Amino acid sequence: MSKIKYLVLGFIFGIILIKAEVVSWFRIQEMFHFQSFHMYGVIGSAVMVGIISILIIKKMKVKTIDGEDITIEPKTFNKGNVFGGLIFGLGWAMTGACPGPLYALVGSGLLVVLVVLFSAVIGTLTYGALKDKLPH
Amino acid sequence: MDVLTQPWPWYISGPLIGLMVPVLLIMGNKAFGISSSLRHICAACMPSNITFFQYNWRAQSWNLIFASGIVLGGLVAGYFFANPHLILLSENAVNDLNAMGIKNHEGLIPVELFSFQSLFTLRGFLLMVVGGFFVGFGTRYAGGCTSGHSIMGMSNLQLPSLIATICFFIGGLIMTWFILPFILSL
Numbered sequence: 001m002s003k004i005k006y007l008v009l010g011f012i013f014g015i016i017l018i019k020a021e022v023v024s025w026f027r028i029q030e031m032f033h034f035q036s037f038h039m040y041g042v043i044g045s046a047v048m049v050g051i052i053s054i055l056i057i058k059k060m061k062v063k064t065i066d067g068e069d070i071t072i073e074p075k076t077f078n079k080g081n082v083f084g085g086l087i088f089g090l091g092w093a094m095t096g097a098c099p100g101p102l103y104a105l106v107g108s109g110l111l112v113v114l115v116v117l118f119s120a121v122i123g124t125l126t127y128g129a130l131k132d133k134l135p136h
Numbered sequence: 137m138d139v140l141t142q143p144w145p146w147y148i149s150g151p152l153i154g155l156m157v158p159v160l161l162i163m164g165n166k167a168f169g170i171s172s173s174l175r176h177i178c179a180a181c182m183p184s185n186i187t188f189f190q191y192n193w194r195a196q197s198w199n200l201i202f203a204s205g206i207v208l209g210g211l212v213a214g215y216f217f218a219n220p221h222l223i224l225l226s227e228n229a230v231n232d233l234n235a236m237g238i239k240n241h242e243g244l245i246p247v248e249l250f251s252f253q254s255l256f257t258l259r260g261f262l263l264m265v266v267g268g269f270f271v272g273f274g275t276r277y278a279g280g281c282t283s284g285h286s287i288m289g290m291s292n293l294q295l296p297s298l299i300a301t302i303c304f305f306i307g308g309l310i311m312t313w314f315i316l317p318f319i320l321s322l
Contacts, residue, residue: 005163006164007201011212013202014209014213018244023244035228046153051290070162082303087274089308090308099170100206107206108210116268120174
């Protein structure tokens, strides 16, 4: 099954998240208090590598391993970027985690994080239900 | 054995995270992002007639498989090869945590705040349930999280992703500086 590759990639990403300590509430607090370069270094260098790699993919017209064209959907701005972004930011500082780290923390044995993850799913469910009433 | 349990410096882990962008594109033309998994979970597990969840989530199953992989990665790196030493925070961070009443800095997250017992305190409930709710609500409203917007979106030089990332930070700063001290005192 070709989908196995995504399990492997997720596995690798989970390891990186833990090793980078981006899953750590302590590190996120430290970041928001500007008390260390660590998190900024992680995110900054990740974005730089991402930018360079996409430039290379586009310039050299790199294809997928199945020979298909690589296409990246552009993102269109909507007010959700702002309002949703702010709300997520509030939650990020409270929980010390964004979605990826939630999965990694659960895997690391911190089962109480399942409560956070479940709450996040309910949050998404609520967004879906209220979407048409929210400014976009 | 230490080499397996020690954390990695930012200049190693950061670029590796960045490499997830081209790897996922090359492996299957997939855009790196995690928060959409929350939407897929809703669509898959919670039957409803909410239009937001009426789409072919199976076509995005790679994302759920990817998230499952993250759990396994967390198990190996965070459980079997957990860092036995205290996290190396800056001295100022340590002092601040102590001043906030968080004395136990073992592990990845403060057990004083995040535990099944603390879930039944107002403070714990706010942090875990309300905080989690904000993460799920906010990421979908924003159309992405730190992976989808901050890493993937910004790597593709998308202005909406830069705006979203800036708002992530503003939200986090507002919470950290103005609201969290109050929550932690509860």
